[in-house]
Amino acid sequence: MSVVQAAHHTLTPLLEMRGISKAFPGVKALDQVDVILYPGTVTALIGENGAGKSTLVKILTGIYQPDGGEILVDGAPVEFGNADAAIRSGITAIHQETVLFDELSVAENIFLGHAPRDRLGLVNWAAMNARAAALLTSIDAPISPYTRLKDLSIAHRHLVAIARALSVEARVVIMDEPTAALSYKEVEDLFRIIERLKKQGKAILFISHKFEEVYEIAEHFVVFRDGRSIGSGLLSQTGQDEIVRMMVGRSVEHVFPKVDVTIGNTVLKVSGYSHPTEFDNISFDLHRGEILGLYGLVGAGRSELCQALFGITRPSAGMVELEGRPIALHSPRDAIAAGIVYVPEERGRHGVVLQMPIFQNISMATLGKTTRAGFLRQAEEFALARRYAERLDLRAAALSVPVGTLSGGNQQKVVVGKWLATRPKVIILDEPTKGIDIGSKAAVHAFMSELASEGLSVIMVSSELPEILGMSDRVLVMREGRMAGTWRRDELDAETLVRAATGNV
Amino acid sequence: MSMLTLEKQPIRHIPDKLSTPMGRFFGSWEALLAAVAIAIFIANSFASPHFLDPWNLSDATYNFTEKAMIAFAMTLLIISGEIDLSVAAIIALASTAMGAAAQAGFQAPALVGIGLGVGLLCGAFNGFLVARIGLPSIVVTIGTMSLFRGIAQIVLGDRAYGGYPTSFAWFGQGYMSDFSWWPALPGFEVVTVEMVAFVIFALIFGILLHWTAFGRWVYAIGNNAFAAQFSGIPVQRTKFALFLLTGVMSGVAAICLTSRLGSTRHTIAAGWELEVVTMAVLGGVSILGGSGTIPGVVLAAIVMGLVTFGLGLLNVPGIVMSIFIGLLLILVIALPIVVRRIRSKAAA
Numbered sequence: 131m132s133v134v135q136a137a138h139h140t141l142t143p144l145l146e147m148r149g150i151s152k153a154f155p156g157v158k159a160l161d162q163v164d165v166i167l168y169p170g171t172v173t174a175l176i177g178e179n180g181a182g183k184s185t186l187v188k189i190l191t192g193i194y195q196p197d198g199g200e201i202l203v204d205g206a207p208v209e210f211g212n213a214d215a216a217i218r219s220g221i222t223a224i225h226q227e228t229v230l231f232d233e234l235s236v237a238e239n240i241f242l243g244h245a246p247r248d249r250l251g252l253v254n255w256a257a258m259n260a261r262a263a264a265l266l267t268s269i270d271a272p273i274s275p276y277t278r279l280k281d282l283s284i285a286h287r288h289l290v291a292i293a294r295a296l297s298v299e300a301r302v303v304i305m306d307e308p309t310a311a312l313s314y315k316e317v318e319d320l321f322r323i324i325e326r327l328k329k330q331g332k333a334i335l336f337i338s339h340k341f342e343e344v345y346e347i348a349e350h351f352v353v354f355r356d357g358r359s360i361g362s363g364l365l366s367q368t369g370q371d372e373i374v375r376m377m378v379g380r381s382v383e384h385v386f387p388k389v390d391v392t393i394g395n396t397v398l399k400v401s402g403y404s405h406p407t408e409f410d411n412i413s414f415d416l417h418r419g420e421i422l423g424l425y426g427l428v429g430a431g432r433s434e435l436c437q438a439l440f441g442i443t444r445p446s447a448g449m450v451e452l453e454g455r456p457i458a459l460h461s462p463r464d465a466i467a468a469g470i471v472y473v474p475e476e477r478g479r480h481g482v483v484l485q486m487p488i489f490q491n492i493s494m495a496t497l498g499k500t501t502r503a504g505f506l507r508q509a510e511e512f513a514l515a516r517r518y519a520e521r522l523d524l525r526a527a528a529l530s531v532p533v534g535t536l537s538g539g540n541q542q543k544v545v546v547g548k549w550l551a552t553r554p555k556v557i558i559l560d561e562p563t564k565g566i567d568i569g570s571k572a573a574v575h576a577f578m579s580e581l582a583s584e585g586l587s588v589i590m591v592s593s594e595l596p597e598i599l600g601m602s603d604r605v606l607v608m609r610e611g612r613m614a615g616t617w618r619r620d621e622l623d624a625e626t627l628v629r630a631a632t633g634n635v
Numbered sequence: 636m637s638m639l640t641l642e643k644q645p646i647r648h649i650p651d652k653l654s655t656p657m658g659r660f661f662g663s664w665e666a667l668l669a670a671v672a673i674a675i676f677i678a679n680s681f682a683s684p685h686f687l688d689p690w691n692l693s694d695a696t697y698n699f700t701e702k703a704m705i706a707f708a709m710t711l712l713i714i715s716g717e718i719d720l721s722v723a724a725i726i727a728l729a730s731t732a733m734g735a736a737a738q739a740g741f742q743a744p745a746l747v748g749i750g751l752g753v754g755l756l757c758g759a760f761n762g763f764l765v766a767r768i769g770l771p772s773i774v775v776t777i778g779t780m781s782l783f784r785g786i787a788q789i790v791l792g793d794r795a796y797g798g799y800p801t802s803f804a805w806f807g808q809g810y811m812s813d814f815s816w817w818p819a820l821p822g823f824e825v826v827t828v829e830m831v832a833f834v835i836f837a838l839i840f841g842i843l844l845h846w847t848a849f850g851r852w853v854y855a856i857g858n859n860a861f862a863a864q865f866s867g868i869p870v871q872r873t874k875f876a877l878f879l880l881t882g883v884m885s886g887v888a889a890i891c892l893t894s895r896l897g898s899t900r901h902t903i904a905a906g907w908e909l910e911v912v913t914m915a916v917l918g919g920v921s922i923l924g925g926s927g928t929i930p931g932v933v934l935a936a937i938v939m940g941l942v943t944f945g946l947g948l949l950n951v952p953g954i955v956m957s958i959f960i961g962l963l964l965i966l967v968i969a970l971p972i973v974v975r976r977i978r979s980k981a982a983a
Contacts, residue, residue: 442865466867474865483859485925489651494855494866497848504847512651519649530652548866 142205144169144333145221145302150199152185159185162199163359165352167302167333172324174344174365175337177354178377178595183337186354187306190335191223192216203302220301224291224308230279237262237275240294265293269323285316292323303327304335309343321347339427339632341370353377371625378595378624389579393603394418396454397587398470398556400439403448408434409611412448416556421578421588423602425595426631431611432591433475436558439589440472441465452555466495469555473545473562475591477538481545484534488526489515491533491544496551518547523573539566542574550581557581558589563597575601595624607631664919668934671967675938679945686948693825697895699914699940700829701888702907703932706914707840708884710932712877713915714844716857716924717772719761719878722885723907724783729753729889731787734796734899743802750890751883757783758882762875780908788901796899807895829891833936836884841929853877857924910960914939917964938963 145167152160160182167173177183188194190201192210200207203219210216230239237259238245246257262275271289279287288308295303305324309317324347327334336348344351345365352362353376361376398416403409409431416422424432438445441459450457457468465471474480482491492515493500500511515529522543526536533544542562549557559578563571578601582588592598598605599622607614607630614630660666679686686692705722712719732753733746741749757779764775809828811817817826844850852873855863864870893899912922918935920927939960946956 440865461867461869462865463867463869472865479859480861480865483855483862485858486854490851490854494851494863494868497851501848504849505842506846506848506851516649516651524649526649528650528653 141168141171143167143202144204146202146205147186147190148200148202150186150189150196150201152189152194152196159357160189160196161357163354163357164362165335165359166362167335168350169301169331169333170328171350172328172334172336172348173350173352174348175335175352175354176344176373176377178593180594181354181377182357183354184306185357187223187225187304187335187337190216190221190302190304192221217298220299221304222295222298222300222302223304223306224288224295225306230287230291230294232278232280234279235275236266236273236277236279236282236290236293239279239290240265240275240297242294244298261297262293265297269293269296269326270319285319288316288320289323292320296327300332302333302335304337306337307339308336309338309340317343341373341632345370374625374628378628389583391419391579391583391603393420394585397452399451399454401449401451403435403438403450404446405431405434405438405443405611406446407611408443409438409608412608412613414606414613414616416587416589418585418587419582420603421582421590421601423598423605424589424591424608425593425598425605425627426608426614428593430608430631432608433560435608436472436560436589436591439465439470439558442472466552466554469553470558471495471549471552471554471556472558473542473549473560475560475564477541477545478534482533482541482548484541485532487530488519488524488533488536488544489529492518492547492551495548499551514551515547518550519543521550522547522577539571539573542566546574546577554586556587556589558591560591561593562590563592563594595627598627599624609633665928665931665934667967667970668918668931668938672934672938672941675941675945679941679948682945683948686945689822689825691944691948693827693830695940695944696827696830696833698943699936700827700833701891701895702911702914702939703833703936704836704891705881705884705888705907705911706918706932706936707836707929708877708881709911710915710918710920710927710929711840711844711850711853712881713912713920713922714857714924714927715853715874715877716860717765717874717877718776718912719758719772719881720776720908720912721757721761721779721783722881722888722911723904724780724787725754725757725882725885726889726892726904726907727787727901728757728783729886730893730899730903731790731796731901733889733893734799735790737799737803738796742800743805746799746803747806747890750893751886754882754884754886754889755879756882757885758879759875761882762878765878766871766875784901787903791899791901797897799894799897803894804897805894807891807893829895832887832891836887837929837933841933844929849873849876854925857926910939913960913964917967 143166147163147165149162149164150160151162163182163186165173165175165186175183175186185194189196192213192215195211201210202208208219210219231242234242240262241258246254246261248254259275266273266275266289269289269292271286271293273282273286273289279290282290308320324334336344338344348365350362351365351368351373353360353373355377395418396415397418401413403412412435414422426432434443437443439450439459441461441464450459452468452470457464459465459468478484483494489511493511496514500507500514512529519526519529524543524547525540533541536544562578563574566574578588578590590601603619604616605622605627606616607627609631617626709719709722729750733750736746736749761772761776761779764770765772806828810824811826811828811831812819812824817823844853852863852868855866855868856870856873860870892904896903914935915927915932916922917939918927918932920932942959942963943956946959
């Protein structure tokens, strides 16, 4: 483990996190991480999805309580029992999707929860609007405090979110992927604001996937991997290669039971597939028995591509051929009938009906098989459910218990069981192991291998590099809705994929 | 590359169900409703000497049969996460159309066709706005509630249509003993045509909801419309069909009610939409969608009918009856929740 020593700084730290740990059932989200923030300095927090960045932000803002370690502000230990306590210590965060209120004015949004009051305890509107105007001027935001939020553009909403973060006496500002939704010009505006905050002596924690931005705005960096702080130091003394290595550096081959499968004929051929806003000109072939990994950053358009292939969203151009015949995908019904099924990322929202029993969920997409002339045949439904439950090693008290009572991994097995019952040709798995404990993860991976060896073609969307590297026969990388390249299994390495996904070629 | 060897364990047996059918019934809402129905029946028979008279009881079934026919369709609609508040207005419009046709000299079969047709069209209109355009059903059907009844009001003004053909009276006033094939057993002579229709529709909707793929779709949509869509269920088409069904059942109720009253005013069936929804909710249908049963709604219909009838025998005015129904609804909803809370406190 190469720890770059934090640089010789003359400044005293404004905020120190020492040995912070946080565990959730089945997963250690943070394991003794150290982060130091200095006044007037931007520190970039870098790491893959799932490296523990969001957990750290939640601890700093008082949403989670750490299991171990300590937080010091100005050298004095503090404890944040709730979000309010963090704000009172001068820590504020701008999230990827800050919750704002469409129907309220800009000033109300900025001061919601801490509006200036008059002697009677009523909202002092004049003071609130004046302070909002001053705050907006201080960040060069050309917005009137009286405007309703719903009338603002995305970029201007973002400025309101920043003003809101600064409306408390903030000394530490956390920016969690602030540029994700911004155009190039808007990013420049944001950086000007950050420069201004630096001059005011605030410490900034900047979370971003984009290396060019990180190198432009930040002085310090911390790299997280698997919930541990792997390295930290000065960006001016550290090359991009070294940071990429810190992000991904681990041997991954041992965890994933991908067996070698003879790859057969082309099953699915996608050409020139485009969507008005989400993806553009995607073309690939998928073969029998093949696992195609779909890698990219969050928001690269991978899920949207898969949902178009499943008939949920309509593409604007392009063609899909299944076993040589062009197919029309207007609805999930069409896709299922053609033999394409989709295991969605948001299991509880899109994958299963949590309130309904296991057997009814498993039979949901194949009611034609367990009914006669439209009438349900319970014995056959239970038989079908039992077949897939046993094949997937489902752990449940009974087949009639609601799916909502199962663990995440077992819920996922129900979704997969539902689709296998349709005897598909192509199965699309969107983040199949997200939020699943380690044991179930291995089971899901083993099962994917088994499916491929039985001749099923698999598309696996994943943001987890080890999973992509371990499971895929081929990887297609997407960046900002476009194809950034395809690599065969023997050409794969983590750094190439990260570079392609982040545009840091 | 080293493989992770997963231990091959013996296949774990998962039972189909945990509890026995009897055990499930005694913990159910239906069991509670049945107990309430029996209690009210006994209380009524003590309260009034006229209660146990077969002809009186037969008369009492009119208190719920027509509303229950709509409530069955409404049950499916509410389970799917939608609602139709225009059902009473559909009755008014269908009844007005039948009245106008009767004035023009049409006979019973044509009137039935018109009643069902108007119900179907109104249901299709609601369904189109909700399932096709994507408007919220509560807003749409509050709108069509005024619209449908407004048309009836314009056509009728303060007048009333009467003069329905005698053959039309059969639906709302007929007894099964009018048929030669009906068994002449003691007690059977008081069974009304509507009562038999109630039983048949209860069976049809019970089978549709509980024993068909369509019924499964209804539950899936009501619990999680996204997951239903992602499973290939035609969500919007199913919802459209449910609005059609509710419209048609309102048409059926309009035929029965018009036939029974023998006249149509624009205020016909005023306020029924709330009684129908109340019946469904009392029957254990979650107003948020996703759960409920037809047997529950059948029991709720009987409970509401018995309450109305018993209070009527005691000469309690109508407004007190609605107070009583309201209290009953709150009580029956609150009881299981309160019991659960007390139990969990005792456990803690």
